[in-house]
Amino acid sequence: MREHRRVPTPWNAPLAPGPVRGRVTAPGSKSVTNRALLLAALSGGAATVTGAPASRDTALMVGALRALGVPIEVDGERIAFSAHEGLRGCGTVDCGLAGTVMRFVPPAAVLADGPVAFDGDPRARERPMATVLDALRALGAGVDGERLPFTLHGTGSVPGGNVVIDASASSQFVSGLLLSGARYDKGVTVHHDGKPVPSLPHIAMSVDMLRAAGVEVDDSEPDTWRVAPGRIAARDWAVEPDLSNAAVFLAAAAITGGEVTVLGWPQDSTQPGAKILSVLAEAGCTVAPGPDGMTVRGPDALAGVDVDLHDASELTPTVAALAALATGPSRIRGVAHIRGHETDRIAALATEITALGGAVTETPDGLEIRPAALSARPDRPWGAYADHRMATAGALLGLVVPGVAVDDITCTDKTIPDFPDRWAALLGR
Incomplete structure (x- = not known):
């Protein structure tokens, strides 16, 4: 039987009282x-x-x-x-x-x-x-x-x-x-x-x-992959932290001028989410690997970014939230395919950031986002579209935009169990 999800109550995104500082453990990939x-x-x-x-x-x-x-x-x-x-x-x-x-x-x-x-x-x-x-x-x-x-x-x-x-x-x-x-x-x-x-x-x-x-x-030939017939060995697998989910917590440091460490960040990983580190560095953050994890320190003001996320498109909602708060224009490229993800993420991000007063233009393969003063509308919560990454993008913006509510924070259970509690803990609540 398919699961029937009840209509949730909008979640009031907590406002950060100042620079966010903390150490977090991201759920497994x-x-x-x-x-x-x-x-x-x-x-x-x-x-x-x-x-x-x-x-x-x-x-x-x-x-x-x-x-x-x-x-x-x-x-x-x-x-x-x-x-x-x-x-x-x-x-x-x-x-x-x-x-x-x-x-x-x-x-x-x-x-x-x-x-x-x-x-x-x-x-x-x-x-x-x-x-x-x-x-x-x-x-x-x-x-x-x-x-x-x-x-x-x-x-x-x-x-x-x-x-x-x-x-x-x-x-x-x-x-x-x-x-x-x-x-x-x-x-x-x-x-x-x-x-x-x-x-x-x-x-x-x-x-x-x-x-x-x-x-x-x-996989030696471009655009061709050959798998030989045979058995698949039974073995024990250990799952590393989900770096795309961890990106949301690092971004909290970026937009508040704080410092967040994600514990257990792998030294080498094939996860596309690792690209968040170069994006944050371009935005003006300090990115510092350490023996217990990865630390990001946010700048006094975020710079705009021009990034091709074709190989890491799942980061688009997080990067779009950062761009909406930057002091310069940003461009996200190479993500036309995310119109077919959990929702049409390009259209959804443009709609929701615009509803906060943002300046957003949809392009054939992404978004252009320009600096603008953001404010929440009491009559309209941030739309999650049943999409976990849209919901976390709303939570990010809510750190610095008073009054942001996310219409469905429960959809974050797709990949981040107990996200509201994890978010509150990061803020010391």
């Missing part, structure tokens, strides 16, 4: 977690994932794998898999609004021994899915439908082989096929033919994790 969960399920052996965030996206992936007959036990941030004989059909997968579930699980579900139905939240039914579903048809799977809801007709195996796709709308189309490709009879070779693939670091993350599970992957 949703991207790493859901890849690890899928690989653990496909291994068929005993495996664990530790550090998994207790978020909605994690719960949806666990629920999807359980619907496929995978034995899973969840104990806080530790998720344990028992050995099993393969994926079962005749179940229903609730994708919610999780792109990793709706794009990663179908290529695995074609290996089930019967039909598997997929559905999700109303907005999920609008998100593009034809690329991955057409690819599965080309690889030998039976599929009814072009987007949610749809049904896959699993027969226990799929031929696999070569497939050409246009992944310019989402790197998840490539990752989804790669993560299950080793279990196909011929493996899988994915060729991308189209505009540049967004968020390439996420594909690099998938490749690295496949190799860590003993899968042979050849």
Whole structure:
């Protein structure tokens, strides 16, 4: 059954009493977690994932794998898999609004021994899915439908082989096929033919994790990824902090002239969220890695930025909030594809920042934001659009714009459990 979310009460974003100073622990990476969960399920052996965030996206992936007959036990941030004989059909997968579930699980579900139905939240039914579903048809799977809801007709195996796709709308189309490709009879070779693939670091993350599970992957040719057929090794996965979520806490220091340390920041990471450090530096912040984490100190006044976020587009709402408070003009480029994310993030950001009195222009591939005095309207809360990153962008602006309310802060449970409490703790409340 799909989850029906009640209409929430608007959340009054707390105003920072001064420079924000604190040390925070970010929840585990949703991207790493859901890849690890899928690989653990496909291994068929005993495996664990530790550090998994207790978020909605994690719960949806666990629920999807359980619907496929995978034995899973969840104990806080530790998720344990028992050995099993393969994926079962005749179940229903609730994708919610999780792109990793709706794009990663179908290529695995074609290996089930019967039909598997997929559905999700109303907005999920609008998100593009034809690329991955057409690819599965080309690889030998039976599929009814072009987007949610749809049904896959699993027969226990799929031929696999070569497939050409246009992944310019989402790197998840490539990752989804790669993560299950080793279990196909011929493996899988994915060729991308189209505009540049967004968020390439996420594909690099998938490749690295496949190799860590003993899968042979050849990514030496541009826009081509080859996964050899074979087993996926059962192993224990440790999840690093989610750097895109951590970016919101670092940005709190940036816009208030404060100092925030995110504990456990990895020295090396394939997460696109690491790009926030160069963006903050361009805005005038001091970025200082240390033995216990990453520290950002905000400037007296934020400078405008001109950034291409094509490979880190999930940072767009956070960077747009910073830009709305900068003393100079900013430009965010390379993110046309985020019109197909949880909401049309370009249009949503333009609408909401403008409603606060901001000066925003939509461009074909992003936003131009100019300095303007911001003020909240008591009759109109900041719209989250059921999008966790839109909600946190509203919380950021609320630190320095009195009276900001976010119409749905509960949607942050998609990736940041207990966000309001974490935010209040950062402010010492």
